[in-house]
Amino acid sequence: MSSRQQTAVTGIAWRERARQFTRPEIVTPTVLLIPSLCLIAFLILYPIVQGFWYSLTDGSLLRPGRFVALGNYVELMTNPSFWHSVRFSIVFAVCNIVGCYLLGLGLALLMQMDMPFRGLFRVLLLLPWIVPSVVAIVSWRWMVADQSALFNQIIKAFGGSPIYFLSDSTWAVVVVIGIKIWRSFPFMMLSLLAALQTIDRSLYEAAEIDGANRWQSFWHITLPDIRNISVILCLLMTIWSVNDFDTPWLLAQGGPANATENLVVLAYRYTFARNDVGTGAAVSFITLFILMALFTFVLRLQREDRNA
Amino acid sequence: MQLFRLGLAWGAAASAMTISLAAANAAPTVLNFWDMNWGDTAYVDAAKALVDEFNKSHADVQVSYRSVPWSNWYETYVTAIASGSAPDISTGAGFQAVQFYGFGEILPVDDVVDAIGADAFSKGTLEAVKWDGHYVALPWMVDIRAIFYRKDLLAAAGINPPTTWDEFRAAAKKLSNGSTYGVVASGDSGGSHWVPTFMISNGAGMFDKERNAAVTSERSMEALDFIGSLVADGSVNPSSAGYSSDDARGSFQRNEAAFILSGPNLPELVGATGAQTAVLPPLKGPHGDLGTVNWVNNIMIYKQSKHPTEAKDFLRWWSDNQLALWTKGNANGIPARAEYQKDPYFQGREHVADIIKNYLPVAQPMSATAGGTFPAMNEVDGDGFLRTLIQKIWQGQSVADAAREAQAHLEELLKK
Numbered sequence: 198m199s200s201r202q203q204t205a206v207t208g209i210a211w212r213e214r215a216r217q218f219t220r221p222e223i224v225t226p227t228v229l230l231i232p233s234l235c236l237i238a239f240l241i242l243y244p245i246v247q248g249f250w251y252s253l254t255d256g257s258l259l260r261p262g263r264f265v266a267l268g269n270y271v272e273l274m275t276n277p278s279f280w281h282s283v284r285f286s287i288v289f290a291v292c293n294i295v296g297c298y299l300l301g302l303g304l305a306l307l308m309q310m311d312m313p314f315r316g317l318f319r320v321l322l323l324l325p326w327i328v329p330s331v332v333a334i335v336s337w338r339w340m341v342a343d344q345s346a347l348f349n350q351i352i353k354a355f356g357g358s359p360i361y362f363l364s365d366s367t368w369a370v371v372v373v374i375g376i377k378i379w380r381s382f383p384f385m386m387l388s389l390l391a392a393l394q395t396i397d398r399s400l401y402e403a404a405e406i407d408g409a410n411r412w413q414s415f416w417h418i419t420l421p422d423i424r425n426i427s428v429i430l431c432l433l434m435t436i437w438s439v440n441d442f443d444t445p446w447l448l449a450q451g452g453p454a455n456a457t458e459n460l461v462v463l464a465y466r467y468t469f470a471r472n473d474v475g476t477g478a479a480v481s482f483i484t485l486f487i488l489m490a491l492f493t494f495v496l497r498l499q500r501e502d503r504n505a
Numbered sequence: 506m507q508l509f510r511l512g513l514a515w516g517a518a519a520s521a522m523t524i525s526l527a528a529a530n531a532a533p534t535v536l537n538f539w540d541m542n543w544g545d546t547a548y549v550d551a552a553k554a555l556v557d558e559f560n561k562s563h564a565d566v567q568v569s570y571r572s573v574p575w576s577n578w579y580e581t582y583v584t585a586i587a588s589g590s591a592p593d594i595s596t597g598a599g600f601q602a603v604q605f606y607g608f609g610e611i612l613p614v615d616d617v618v619d620a621i622g623a624d625a626f627s628k629g630t631l632e633a634v635k636w637d638g639h640y641v642a643l644p645w646m647v648d649i650r651a652i653f654y655r656k657d658l659l660a661a662a663g664i665n666p667p668t669t670w671d672e673f674r675a676a677a678k679k680l681s682n683g684s685t686y687g688v689v690a691s692g693d694s695g696g697s698h699w700v701p702t703f704m705i706s707n708g709a710g711m712f713d714k715e716r717n718a719a720v721t722s723e724r725s726m727e728a729l730d731f732i733g734s735l736v737a738d739g740s741v742n743p744s745s746a747g748y749s750s751d752d753a754r755g756s757f758q759r760n761e762a763a764f765i766l767s768g769p770n771l772p773e774l775v776g777a778t779g780a781q782t783a784v785l786p787p788l789k790g791p792h793g794d795l796g797t798v799n800w801v802n803n804i805m806i807y808k809q810s811k812h813p814t815e816a817k818d819f820l821r822w823w824s825d826n827q828l829a830l831w832t833k834g835n836a837n838g839i840p841a842r843a844e845y846q847k848d849p850y851f852q853g854r855e856h857v858a859d860i861i862k863n864y865l866p867v868a869q870p871m872s873a874t875a876g877g878t879f880p881a882m883n884e885v886d887g888d889g890f891l892r893t894l895i896q897k898i899w900q901g902q903s904v905a906d907a908a909r910e911a912q913a914h915l916e917e918l919l920k921k
Contacts, residue, residue, distance in 0.1 A: 255921075258583040259608045342752060343744035344684075345759070363747025364692070364900065453692050453746040453896040454907075469580055470887050473921065 252478035269479035290438035296378035301385025326383035366456035551834025599800030600882035602642035607880030613639035633801035642803035644841035677740035687740035689762030695750030697891035708794035710874030718915035799868035
């Protein structure tokens, strides 16, 4: 083929490709999507880009500050408060996911059984999720605040010594995690209950005929069938745990002695108490990177699993 | 010629009429005044009434009042400044004016201070708002910390009100029995005030004269060790690290503790227990020093104001007429204007009179050992590292380790 013929063929190919892009079924939806894309860019992309820019500066809430490149990130790597917050965030998220999942799954299995007042129990178990977080956490605070609080009255009634739940670093961590589980398990329960109800009952009947006991049915039928939803729920719970500000802040303001200070509380403190917007934004972006990496990893794992 | 004169006369008359009409229709200057909530709803009502009084007597200047809650107060101001919508004038926390002045946002008020006269202000209050050779605000109220005690609990235990650190420690120990404690405190910013109070009471502070961090200086460590010794004695309510100031007051009210560090309004905040509450004299430290911490709260004018002259007139009027904020509004703290402190409203209440007489002369701001206030103080005050320090001490952790961490943190803060 001569070079002229080659050019002509290439030109035809380009024209064909261009024609494909200008077809009405491509152009119309694209044009219709433009306003939404602009809105998303303005409401989501712009704050993210702006926030990332802040994390590269040493500004305060009043002054834009100088460009310090990755200085804030580097500084955080040697900051013990930051690593403490990372550790607490991991402990908080892992305990919450495990606690929520076990409690949610247990109750979902229970709620699936035929039992009197099942509807009422379902509604009651949803209450911790429905009650506004401020009301729930402040109420819990009253119940555990000091030696005169309800929990300690109960402990004393059984002859025990009072526990200073919010004044002891270890106990404060336990209480913050416990209350987070209490607030989160209804969502897990509800979602797992919905997943359980989609499992074909005939599978259980067949298993029973084959001589499988309840545990074997659960292990070989129930768990594999709810695995996908479980992964997504655990992922959501991770995001909500790492991003949780209400529970550690309203209960103990990240204390005592920073024991319950997670990454979000640390970012808030840097930005608004220390007026150090650059470091606060850097903490937020590290949190975002960690969550994105986790999200990508889990999704990839799921995809590989599906392809296998 | 006659026609020219007639025209001139008509022209003059028309001009005069236009000018007078314009003057009559001229809108009054509007000043935006943001006032922090320095009490409860009575305070806001009293402040609004005072603004109304000003507006009635000044037809050409009208003040628009806005009460600003303390939650997120810092964000409120910095957002307003950054967006170019700062108020003309505002009240604010102890180190607010000097920090905002450092950002180039505050108008000095040296002329207003000259007009009122420096003698009109309580000793030390003007120094607390002086930076860079200028008065960056007017002092209007002094928030101060004093140790209150339960008269009934001390009497029942046969203990005289202590006057020295050692007596205080001994009394607190004697009053503690596992369900009642000598001291109740909190883990919030109110609880952190134990640190500067006892440092100043020992002739020390968080800074040296060169404005370097001095949390671990010899005298400062003595103060921290003393607080730690109260915990080691079992004299501090073990719930203190997790308590808010309200929780601590509740515990004091429930007869669970005999001593509490608080502002002057404590007896009004603890109901019937207030009748059994009195102020200790300032405790003498081991080296014979006396002292406590105070915050001289500001009222300041912003550079963004388009009416600085009118704002200064209002500032002076407000300072000259603000007694009603206490007498009708039950404002917290002690007035910075010395003559108001003699008013029966203050002298008629024993605990307030005691604080004015005994504590005020020895009170100092946290920045005192640094030779006066400076812009970073607002961040130091708001940072929260003192909360962490005191929470560790209330938990019984090593005072030396906690102090070292606080020192490192303060150094980092000052470096920034």
